[in-house]
Amino acid sequence: MINRYNNLRRFFISRYKNTLHFFEAIYWNIYYHFPSRHLKVIGVTGTDGKTTTSFLIYQILKLVGKKASLVSTTGAIVGGKKIKTGLHTTTPDSKTLQKLITDAKDADSEFLVLEVTSHGLDQHRVLGINFDVSVLTNITHEHLDYHLTMERYALAKAKLFNRSKVAIINKKYKQFVHFIKNKKLKVSFVSISSLPYSLKKAVYKKFTQEYNRENLALAAVACHRLGISYTKIENIIGKLRTPEGRLDYITNDKGLKLIVDFAHTPNALEELLKFLSKTKGKGNLIVVFGSAGERDKTKRLLMGKVASKLADKIILTAEDPRTESISAINREIRKGIKGSQVQVFEVEHRGKAIYFAINELAKKGDTVVICGKGHEESLCFGKTEYKWSEKKAVRESLRGILPTYGKPVVC
Incomplete structure (x- = not known):
């Protein structure tokens, strides 16, 4: 009975707080004149591998000559400048995020890679951002102190894809699409084996860890959907690296x-x-x-x-x-x-x-x-x-x- 009370209490507190977050997000979008409309935005979510996949996408875009910025767990890179976004932070609050997006726009970035958490989605931090491509790395046990159930956790993640044009989803988690309400979404299920043969060989050569091979496969397909040829991606794979604090x-x-x-x-x-x-x-x-x-x-x-x-x-x-x-x-x-x-x-x-x-x-x-x-x-x-x-x-x-x-x- 006490556990049920505590769960209900957390639920109502989160709903109240999220109403405040909603209006804050609207305000900062208006204040900064909806800066994300000037960029092609790539969202990356999942329980694990978000930071690595985001960083790989960012590097691919940069290495093929595109102007790109990044906001992730390890911080932001805007116009080539590294910016700290706070302790234990992945998706910053709406005020900080809209300022970073504005800075990316002002730095003439064409692309913005944004690592997106379930908390960030549930708390409306990415409200006002329409995503050109969104990626799901995986969805496993985590954050049940906040979401209470795996279903609610998945529904929070699904909010990213409800405001996206294209979805790149790890094939192991294809059942996730049942939580997405966006009927116009173009979905690609990705596995390492689904890559073109020569690119698959390059992925296997680059990483010996299966999970990083999956991350790279998702990053490659996401970039391909943004107009980067697989040949160009294959040519720069050897230059890619993982973010700080990962292996x-x-x-x-x-x-x-x-x-x-x-x-x-x-x-x-x-x-x-x-x-x-x-x-x-x-x-x-x-x-x-x-x-x-x-x-x-x-x-x-x-x-x-x-x-x-x-x-x-x-x-x-x-x-x-x-x-x-x-x-x-x-x-x-x-x-x-x-x-x-x-x-x-x-x-x-x-x-x-x-x-x-x-x-x-x-x-x-x-x-x-x-x-x-x-x-x-x-x-x-x-x-x-x-x-x-x-x-x-x-x-x-x-x-x-x-x-x-x-x-x-x-x-």
């Missing part, structure tokens, strides 16, 4: 495979660990991760299950616990590990966990992957964000320095 290998002299990755959902963690378990060789696969506080609690057990199935050793630690207890979060993750033979350690301080993994637990030939933060520049404890860099923490640990949390960050 970032850190060189070291300890004989370890050291990786920083943003994986923070059950699906992303599973896809990453599947790949690493195949490439680890004879060494152990050690994963360092946690789960965010005040966010979807139902995914914690699932992440524990995934890690215990694919990793040899697990270190549970802090990942933006906010007002929740780190040990309580880790207990929920442990519920998914129960019965497994995998070794589990708990080191609440993230810096100490990384140091422990690299200097005390890992041996030469092991693979150590640190998940959940990637490119992000802060960790949230209570209501305060503290300066943090995952890569810096890894490099300090390699030098024998115990990483510490930085000063509070002004948001």
